[in-house]
Amino acid sequence: MILPIIMAGGTGSRLWPMSRELYPKQFLRLNGGDSMLQATVNRLHGLGVSQPLVICNEQHRFLVAEQLRQINCLSKNIILEPIGKNTAPAIALAAINAAVNSNEDPLLLVLAADHVIENTKSFHQAIHDAIPYANQGKLVTFGIVTTGPETGYGYIQRGQKFNEAECSAFEVKRFVEKPDLATAQEYFESGEYYWNSGMFLFRAKRYLEELGVHRPDILTACQDAMAGQSPDSAQDFIRVDKEAFIRCPDESIDYAVMEKTSSAVVVPLDAGWNDVGSWSALWEVNDKDEQGNAVTGDVFTHNVTDCYINAEEQLVAAVGVENLVIVSTKDAVLVIDKSKVQDVKKVVEHLKKNCRREYRLHRESYSPWGRNDKVVSTSRYNINKVTVKPGGKFSLQMHHHRAEHWVVLSGTAQVTLNDKVYLLTENQSTFIPVGAQHMLENPGKIPLELLEIQSGSYLGEDDIIRIKDHYGM
Template sequence: MIHPVIMAGGTGSRLWPLSRQLNPKQFLKLTDGPLSMLQATVERLQGMDAKEPLLICNEEHRFLAAEQMRQSGHDNTRIILEPCGRNTAPAIALAALELMENTSEANPIMLVLAADHLIKNTSAFQEGVSKAIPLAQQGKVVTFGIVPQHPETGYGYIHQGEELADNCFTVDKFVEKPDLETAEAYLACGEYLWNSGMFLFRAQDYLNELEAHRPDILAACKAAMSGASEDLHFTRVNAEAFARCPSDSIDFAVMEKTDKAAVVALDAGWSDIGSWSALWDVSEKDAAGNSLSGDVIAHDTQNTLVRADSRLVATVGVENLVVIETKDALLVAHKDRVQEVKSIVEQIRDDGRHEHMNHREVYRPWGVYDSIDNGARYQVKRITVKPGAKLSVQMHHHRAEHWIVVSGTAQVTNGEKTYLVTENQSTYIPVGQVHSLENPGVIDLELIEVQSGSYLGEDDIVRFEDRYGRK
């Protein structure tokens, strides 16, 4: 029996403007099909002798992760919340400590996966995992190396050592991202694999290796877990203790130092979709080499990726471009320079803008809101509240709110009064009034909120009561 551990942290800034800090690529539907990257990772486990997945994600993504797991039929998934990012070695240590504490097995086997990888051949993936299990039972710390399809300069590589079993090897060495000439030599040699960032090992074996090579990381993670608290399905580690943990990847902290490393060669249609050009590589294309999604008209256009989310996008006489349209941003880039999108995100952040943080649509544990329009002293939102969900009991110092119900029924608390507001009816919340909004029905509640006042920031919220544990 294996215990899947899915790492769902990270921001995916190279996939801006679709990927944002509060809604990064692991929660997006980037490829064809109805599933997000996280949900596809979970579905890939179907048919395996596996326990319920254990998730690790950032504190700010907790409700998004929980909702996507619920949609996938995993209502009781445990989620470890990282109060700050400390890279993969500490994240995996938290999961190993959790499993050692809360499973009946003496040394449970962990299958560590990233939530934002594409794997087209599920059966080949599962076969590779099966080959890795006996190695882990022998005390090996196993990683999965991807059989390279071309001379890639964007990935690290693993040099195969002694063959242990069919497509299973010791690790001779890890090498950093090569230049093109070196990558071509690796491909021709046939002894090098792409470093995938997926692993399989026993929990205590990993902790022992961490103790041997980075005891400072292990000590900080033990302190963080010893001060952890449980909140719904979330495990909240001690924030102060975890903040003191050094940041390091599992590759640098353990894999490059241990003498127990093994690698399973995997040929399963893998991609980490680390850039828009990588998404173009794995997408279906028309006869002109274009990958088009949404309302797109492409005239005399070749080898181009176009994604239109909210309006018509037309291209004329272009090639080798990436065109990504969202409700609040448009990216046009040459396919050969999409790695520089991260620089745009940094400039947006440095300029004090918000487009790196979230979309016009913002997800909350109770539903979603879309900022339709705004001006100097007003803002208009379309709000959707899920059946049975409730916004916090709150007040605002600087703004009043008008609510107009479009569909469904709202139960409104407005000061001392509680009443229902139905379709085509409205209500008014004055500045400073304690209020709340709830959907008592069985269908989505949709309403238009018009805010007016001297300050309309999301931080002008004083919460008195919240069923989702927000401050």
């Protein structure tokens, strides 16, 4: 049995302003109708694997659950990391969970949630090629066949080929850090090096055995964290012991195990792989027009060449420009030369330094009950467009400093206000005074949309006093 382990942690910002700390790139729809996480899961169809196990940060839990629910893959299969500790501990949590909950010793297929793979057939074939080695107790990594000198990736140098194999598989000679351009050119010309994909296949117990040999401190901390699992009322998540996991060292699987083990094997993968680590990489994997432009959304171009333009909501018009990335979201616009996209991090550093919310949040945010679009935000009032999915409801709550006015745009709202419960339909409204206990619920079959006007002397989120919380928020 193959158990896919999908690593969906991380808060990367190289694709800002679309990717943000609370909505990173693995949850974005960047190359088709699915998010990158959903595409990773759907890419497994036809392999005969079991339901995937997803590992993510605590703060992304509802986003992951909703995206898995949308593709019918939600079944208490999300492990929550209280804090990011890199890949070696994350995979250890999954391996311990698999070893405890399975009568077998499953093969773990470890994948990143934010990679593009264009050739699914070749991807499947590489996995089939790797299975015999994993069954022999090897720790298999997939090396990406290089297409040129690349300084943004780590490399794997192959050693001796397994002569008895029908497929290409090699002993791992060494792992190499990101090189300079001249060294990358040497690697490419030698034909002995692959890009390090960060994808693996091995037996759960075999990984734990190697981790115990080379990093017993990580193994012990993860075992303690899994032993201290806490029950989850929503039954969607596997929650590990926070204090035990905080004590775990921060280490990648490469440093902790793969560079130390004598059982590493590399299987070449030539399947149109891209880790989409920058806007220029995203331009490369998207379809382009005759002028070399990759365009998404409401965009007008005239005399424009080799540009990536993404308009999330409003019209973007570009005239007489070339080699640019132009990204427009609801609350930010990025314009940058395609050759300078690595400097996006300087924008994010500036936003963090100045405590700007744009590095962390989008104007639109997601919750287990639906989503909230902050249309207007001031020091004395906010105007939000709120969408509550069927069956969704707010916690029973109250505020010390703000009043709220709800106006239903579509659907039906069930309102609890102190000891009263009543329904509101389209064009009806209600007022929630300061200090009143209140709750909003969608009892209908279609989404509930409403305008929420918040007003008061203080509008911070820490003025939400939850009396009854339905989602463990």
